[in-house]
Amino acid sequence: MDKAKVSTFFKKYTMVIVLVIVMLLFTWQTGGKLLLPQNINNLILQNAYVFVLATGMLLCILTGGNIDLSVGSVVCFVGAVGATLMVKNNVNVFLSIVIMLAVGLLIGIWQGFWIAYRRIPPFIVTLAGMLMFRGMSNIVLQGYTIAPMPQGYLNLFNSYIVDFFQGDGFNITSLVVGILAAAIYTISRFRQRFQRLKKGYDVDNIGTDILRCVVMSAVMIALMWRLAMYKGIPNILLWIGIIVLIYAYITSKTTVGRHFYAVGGNEKAAKLSGINTNRVYFLAYANMGLLAAVAAMVTIARLNSANPTAGDSYEMDAIGSCFIGGASAYGGSGTIPGVIIGATLMGVINLGMSIMGIDANWQKVVKGLVLLAAVIFDVESKKNSR
Known part of the structure; x- marks a missing residue:
């Protein structure tokens, strides 16, 4: 990856990187309480x-x-x-x-x-x-x-959303919603990619799109997992x-x-x-x-x-x-x-x-x-x- 692409990447995702760093900092400073x-x-x-x-x-x-x-x-x-x-x-x-x-x-x-x-x-x-x-x-x-x-x-x-699966102390519905949201996001992302390719537009590297989908899916599922451990959505x-x-x-x-x-x-x-x-x-x-x-x-x-x-x-x-x-x-x-x-x-x-x-x-x-x-x-x- 050349310097121009690296520069563009950091400029585009500056606040995401800052958010991750801030969350890690406070997680460390609060002993994981965050x-x-x-x-x-x-x-x-x-x-x-x-x-x-x-x-x-x-x-x-x-x-x-x-x-x-x-x-x-x-x-x-x-x-x-x-x-x-x-x-x-x-x-x-x-x-x-x-x-x-x-x-x-x-x-x-x-x-x-x-x-x-x-x-x-x-x-x-x-x-x-x-x-x-x-x-x-x-x-x-x-x-x-x-x-x-x-x-x-x-x-x-x-x-809170009712747990249709009636989990014992763990809201299964919340986790299912997280998985479905991740799946919908991934499908829509690649559907958009294929449409752009079909029209002859420029698209991101396939590796970049896969990484983005993996990261976003992980965030969605992790969020719903944590909510499932409390009262759900x-x-x-x-x-x-x-x-x-x-x-x-x-x-x-x-x-x-x-x-x-x-x-x-x-x-x-x-x-x-x-x-x-x-x-x-x-x-x-x-x-x-x-x-x-x-x-x-x-x-x-x-x-x-x-x-x-x-x-x-x-x-x-x-x-x-x-x-x-x-x-x-x-x-x-x-x-x-x-x-x-x-x-x-x-x-x-x-x-x-x-x-x-x-x-x-x-x-x-x-x-x-x-x-x-x-x-x-x-x-x-x-x-x-x-």
């Missing part, structure tokens, strides 16, 4: 909102490095609305969920209108939204915490999986998804080529509002309450995950898998330092340094490319 089944479960549950918000934030960043500062406040507001409906007014759980999604979408439409069609800078619009919806959250909650959530609602997010993992798969497909396989990259790469060129750039901006922020509502549903289920401080700094976690996961600060590049890696890295750092008993303030320092390093790497890489 990889305990319960801690793997906690890693998923505690960072579910990050996976959801970062997926939506990526679309905003793709349009040119734009961000949404309001998502934490929107999560708090939508959660307050949902809790008020379900707990205080005894509104049906499913109707409440529909209303929460509608509220989030309307907020996204409101902000998207000003950003896309009136061309108010996203930073200003979402900063205003951050202040407005945080204030509205306190108005709805009247400064109090609303709890507990109905059990039917909690079951949608906080419960948490419902929230299914929610995350569905969202990730949908948006990975949209960004990589659809025309609309490619428009986000085109606008971020060169908006003027995209407009001249016939892309409705206003609509792209509008969709990015309307979608962000919708996913903020989903994150609100996850959050109040996780906390079993809605309180005035919910969602605090959520926007920073989402933005950080995107940039750490390889999204460009200038827009036009970034992937959903990269965002998931970035969010996982943030979660591992949080969990690892918490297990080690490191002060929360130092945790913020480390996360800030990791974010800065990721953006510096992106900027310097682009300078070298030029």
